[in-house]
Amino acid sequence: MNKKFTALMIIAAMAMTAVFATPVAESTGAKTQPVVIKDMIGREVEIVPGSYHRVVCIGAGALRMYSYIGDVSDLCGVEDIDNISLENRPKMFDQAARPYVIAYSKEFSALPSCGVGGPQAQTAEAEKILSCNPDIVISEYEDVQKEDALQAQLGVPVITLRSGSDGVFAKEFKSSIELLGVLFEKEARAKELVSFIDKEEAEISRRTESVSESSKPGVYICGLGNWGTTNHLMTAQNYKPFDVAHIKNAVTGLSAKGMQAIEKEKFEATGKDMDIMIIDAAAIKNIKPLLAEDKSLFDSCKAWKSGDVYIQLPYNAYYTNYEIALINTWFLAKTVYPHLFEDINIFAKMDEITQVFLGLPLGDEIMRFGVSRGAYNKIDTATFFN
Numbered sequence: 001m002n003k004k005f006t007a008l009m010i011i012a013a014m015a016m017t018a019v020f021a022t023p024v025a026e027s028t029g030a031k032t033q034p035v036v037i038k039d040m041i042g043r044e045v046e047i048v049p050g051s052y053h054r055v056v057c058i059g060a061g062a063l064r065m066y067s068y069i070g071d072v073s074d075l076c077g078v079e080d081i082d083n084i085s086l087e088n089r090p091k092m093f094d095q096a097a098r099p100y101v102i103a104y105s106k107e108f109s110a111l112p113s114c115g116v117g118g119p120q121a122q123t124a125e126a127e128k129i130l131s132c133n134p135d136i137v138i139s140e141y142e143d144v145q146k147e148d149a150l151q152a153q154l155g156v157p158v159i160t161l162r163s164g165s166d167g168v169f170a171k172e173f174k175s176s177i178e179l180l181g182v183l184f185e186k187e188a189r190a191k192e193l194v195s196f197i198d199k200e201e202a203e204i205s206r207r208t209e210s211v212s213e214s215s216k217p218g219v220y221i222c223g224l225g226n227w228g229t230t231n232h233l234m235t236a237q238n239y240k241p242f243d244v245a246h247i248k249n250a251v252t253g254l255s256a257k258g259m260q261a262i263e264k265e266k267f268e269a270t271g272k273d274m275d276i277m278i279i280d281a282a283a284i285k286n287i288k289p290l291l292a293e294d295k296s297l298f299d300s301c302k303a304w305k306s307g308d309v310y311i312q313l314p315y316n317a318y319y320t321n322y323e324i325a326l327i328n329t330w331f332l333a334k335t336v337y338p339h340l341f342e343d344i345n346i347f348a349k350m351d352e353i354t355q356v357f358l359g360l361p362l363g364d365e366i367m368r369f370g371v372s373r374g375a376y377n378k379i380d381t382a383t384f385f386n
Contacts, residue, residue: 037183040162040176041142047157050185052136056114058124059140060319061163065173066138067100068322068357069180069190077132078108079117081318085109090118096282096317097366099324103358118318126153136183140319159183165258166240167315168322168329169201196356200326201244204333207340208246217275218250219336220303223283224259225316231286232279232297233261241325245333250274271300275308276336281371282314288385298381309381310335311374313366323357324366331376346376 034048054076057063063082066075080089082098084105101108114132115125124141130153137158139147151158161179164170174194181190221239222232237254241247250273254260262270279287291297298304312331315324327350334341351361366372374384 037159037179039147039160040172040179041144041147041160043144043147043160045151045157045159047136047159047183049182052157052184054133054135055138056129056132056134056136057138058115058117058129060117060119062138062140062161064098064100064319064321065161065176066180067104068193069177069186070184072104072107074184075107075111076134077114077129078111079115080113081117083108083111083113090116090120092118093317095370096314097321097324097369097372098317099321099354099358099362099366102362102365103354103360124150126150129154138180138183163320167320168197168325169240169244173320173322193356197326200330200353204245204329208333208337211246211337211340213248216246216248217336218273219247219276219278219332220250220270220274220301221278221280221332223280223287225280225282225314230259230261230283231290232283233264233267234259234283235262236260241329241332244329245336247332247336268300271298272302274301274303275306277301277303277309278332278335279309279311280314281311281373281375282316284311284371284374284385291385304381307378307381310378311376313375314371323353327353 034046036044036046038044053074055066055070055074056077057066057075058079063078080086081093082101083089084094084101112132114129114134115121122141124139124146129137129150134154135156137150137154137156139150139158139160140163141147141150142160142162147158147160159179161176162172163176164172167173174197177194178187178190181187219242220235221242222235223230224234224236224239235251235254236259237249237251238257239249242249250270251262251266254262303309310331312328313324315321315328327346330341330344330349331346334344334346347363347367350363350366354360354362354366367375
């Protein structure tokens with residue numbers, strides 16, 4: 001009796017050993033061998049590509065980039081800022097369209113919280129992340145020591161992405177997309193998206209590269225925002241969409257790269273060179289009271305007097321909406337050089353771009369948002385801000 005019992009126990013133990021020795025990667029069709037990759041802040045992390053099916057994204061832009069490449073059904077948690085079903089959550093971006101939230105609001109709303117998120121929450125919430133039981137974390141917190149500490153605490157890979165200062169055209173953004181392709185064995189999808197962006201950039205550049213310098217109007221872009229909304233004094237001397245579309249920037253001689261608030265005197269002095277003014281729609285709410293207080297606010301601006309003022313969609317809302325940044329570039333090129341883009345309908349182009357990025361034509365929904373009012377149109381400067 002004891003011998004039979006012992007034999008049965010040995011057989012059972014062998015069977016259990018066989019079950020637990022079977023690699024998880026084999027059952028999912030993923031690669032069985034781990035590899036070491038470098039994330040976008042230079043950290044070396046061991047991963048098993050294609051083996052991750054419980055994903056958490058944290059920090060500004062991480063979930064957006066994952067939504068372009070990954071399977072949202074593999075998400076096991078979402079930041080409160082991206083769950084629009086919650087009443088108690090950060091709402092500072094609710095008036096601006098975030099296409100990834102529009103596309104996947106139903107899926108996001110069904111997920112537990114992995115943290116608050118938003119510009120006021122700049123620390124990963126490890127306990128909430130752990131409660132979601134992820135097997136990988138995609139992060140946009142670009143601090144090596146903090147990412148290493150979080151990875152040690154969670155016991156799963158933490159992979160950091162990076163956006164880059166040139167938005168949708170940034171090498172860092174494209175490399176982040178390619179990295180996501182490796183992580184989730186979506187290399188073909190990543191290549192498709194990066195190739196599409198490159199082709200769009202090349203086409204805009206091709207159409208405008210032969211415009212002579214002497215015939216280029218001076219264009220002033222303003223109201224650009226990143227961590228918050230701004231006004232007519234916030235601009236950029238090295239605005240990447242202008243470079244892509246060979247647009248002459250009316251602002252020169254600024255002391256810093258990137259977005260910069262210029263002095264009132266600088267704005268007034270540059271006004272004579274502003275043949276066209278482009279206002280980011282996010283700044284309208286801040287410009288309106290300033291103009292009500294001072295009716296002469298734009299008296300020095302040539303474009304304001306001639307009525308050549310246009311509105312572009314805000315592209316920064318919990319960091320960059322990359323598809324909107326690309327749509328804006330088409331709009332800028334068409335606005336400055338209309339004869340070169342007569343065949344382009346900007347709203348059809350919007351649907352085309354969101355279809356490639358997110359699998360859906362989202363133009364109508366994007367334009368329903370409050371901050372989208374007037375976007376992609378010339379405005380009546382006499383009445384628009386009333």
